Amino acid sequence: MNAAGTLRRARAGLPGLLAPIALAAGLATLVVVAVSGHPPASQAQQVQQIAAGLHCPICKDLSVADSPAPLAQQMREQIAKQVRAGETAGQIRAGFVAAYGPSVLMSPPRQGVSAVAYYLPWLVLAVGLIAAFTALRRWLRTPQRDPPGAARPQPQLSASQRRAVARAVARLREEEPG
Amino acid sequence: MSGRLTRRRARLLAGVVAAVAAIVTLLATGLGRDPSVFASPLVGRTAPNFTLPQLDGPPVTLSKLRGQVVLINFWASWCSQCQVEQAALDQTWQQFQDSGVVVIGVDFEDDTGAARGYVRTAGVTYPVVEDTDSSAALAYGLRGVPETFVVDQSGRIVDHVIGPVGAAALASEINSVLLARAQ
Numbered sequence: 001m002n003a004a005g006t007l008r009r010a011r012a013g014l015p016g017l018l019a020p021i022a023l024a025a026g027l028a029t030l031v032v033v034a035v036s037g038h039p040p041a042s043q044a045q046q047v048q049q050i051a052a053g054l055h056c057p058i059c060k061d062l063s064v065a066d067s068p069a070p071l072a073q074q075m076r077e078q079i080a081k082q083v084r085a086g087e088t089a090g091q092i093r094a095g096f097v098a099a100y101g102p103s104v105l106m107s108p109p110r111q112g113v114s115a116v117a118y119y120l121p122w123l124v125l126a127v128g129l130i131a132a133f134t135a136l137r138r139w140l141r142t143p144q145r146d147p148p149g150a151a152r153p154q155p156q157l158s159a160s161q162r163r164a165v166a167r168a169v170a171r172l173r174e175e176e177p178g
Numbered sequence: 179m180s181g182r183l184t185r186r187r188a189r190l191l192a193g194v195v196a197a198v199a200a201i202v203t204l205l206a207t208g209l210g211r212d213p214s215v216f217a218s219p220l221v222g223r224t225a226p227n228f229t230l231p232q233l234d235g236p237p238v239t240l241s242k243l244r245g246q247v248v249l250i251n252f253w254a255s256w257c258s259q260c261q262v263e264q265a266a267l268d269q270t271w272q273q274f275q276d277s278g279v280v281v282i283g284v285d286f287e288d289d290t291g292a293a294r295g296y297v298r299t300a301g302v303t304y305p306v307v308e309d310t311d312s313s314a315a316l317a318y319g320l321r322g323v324p325e326t327f328v329v330d331q332s333g334r335i336v337d338h339v340i341g342p343v344g345a346a347a348l349a350s351e352i353n354s355v356l357l358a359r360a361q
Contacts, residue, residue, distance in 0.1 A: 057321045070287055071321070074312040099226070099319035101219040116204070 047080045050089050054096055055106050063106055218319055218327075218338040225250070225329045226317035230284065230307035233294055238282060238307050241333070247274075247355050248329040249281045249348070252309075252320055254288040255296035260324045263342035264300055270348045271304040278331070279352055284309050286323050330355050 041049065051065035056072040064075045075096070082092045096104050108114035157165070220226070225248075229239040240248065251267055253260035271281040283306035285293045290308060297306055309315050318327060321340070328337040328351055337351055 057319070071312075071315075074287075075316060077311065078313065078316050096316075097219075098223075099220065099317055101217075101319070 043080070043083050046083050046089065047076060050079050050083070050092055051076050053089075053093065053106050055104050057100050057104060218335070220319060220327070220335050221338050223335060224333050225327065225335045226314070228309075228314040228317065230309055230314060233285070233290070233297060233306045233308060235305060238305060240282075240329075243280055244333050245278070245331050247279045247331060247352055249279070249352075250284060250318070250327040250329065251281065251343075252284045252286045252315060252318070252323050252325045254286050254323050255292040256288065257323045259342050261300070263324055263344075264302065266343055266345035266348060268301070268303055269345045270352070273349065274352055275304075277352075277356065279356075281305075282307060284314055286312065286315050286320065328352070328355065331359050 048065055051072075052063050054064040054075065056062045056064050056067035056069055056075075058069055058071050059067045062069075062072070064072045064079075079092055082095070093105065102109055102114065108117050110118050225240060227239070227241045229237050231237050240250075249267070249270065251263075253264075267281055267283070270279070275281075281304040283297075283302065283304060285306060285308045288308075293306070293308065296302075312320075318325075324342055326337075326339040326343050327335050328339075330336045336355060339347075
């Protein structure tokens, strides 16, 4: 076996190898992106994220992140202190919920009565889709009614039926007075 | 055929009416609630501990007061409603301090000088501590001042009052806590 033959065989096999190599590279990229995810948020960003998820207890529809109220400012400082101490966002949120109740969360929890806010729209959508599908199917199955004045096809009568009808009509005419 | 159709329509109508009634009831329950009334989730739970510097005296640690009834009153010198209730708190302190009851004033969002000046001129006799970083206020879910928490001998919060407290109501509350312990 000479060197030129080996090179030819290698060249012939190259296109077949390209697809698995590309697939492997793509998969590796996906794995790296999935594992690394977003770059770690700075402490200030963490404080901002947690504060944005908490409702300012003395404000109307303002988050702790957006409120200028002194209480919201103190809550931000408290969050910053807890983040620096290494507490997780869940632990910090749980602390505020323990003191203020679940209403301190900007988004209601997915449990208890609050879960209705998440699941009711989907339930209504599902019921609506089922109702629309049922109505559409019924509408498609119902035979079309003729518009008024349109010529309707005459029923086909057999010869004996036609004779019976003629006899009945003649009898009726005979029975008519005058 | 027609009877079956009527029954099906009646059933459908009943379902729609039931769904609408459920949604209306849900909304009416929520809308009927007074949004200014907040039930503290801490009532019935152990009072969050704190150690806070006293305006004139050694720091106060709540857990060291276990075995006594503690009235924690959040206030500020700039708060007019706090001035309204101050006499009632002083009267309660004078009346019950020998019966195992402690009144603590927690100064919230205030200037130390202004707080000290108010305590002196108004003649506040019970211990007053400073919540300089509002950590105690946030642990108690404070929304404003005045707010008062009643802590029983086991360290459990038994009542939470938003707004000025009255001497008679406080006396009644304290007596019931003391009686419950005695029984």
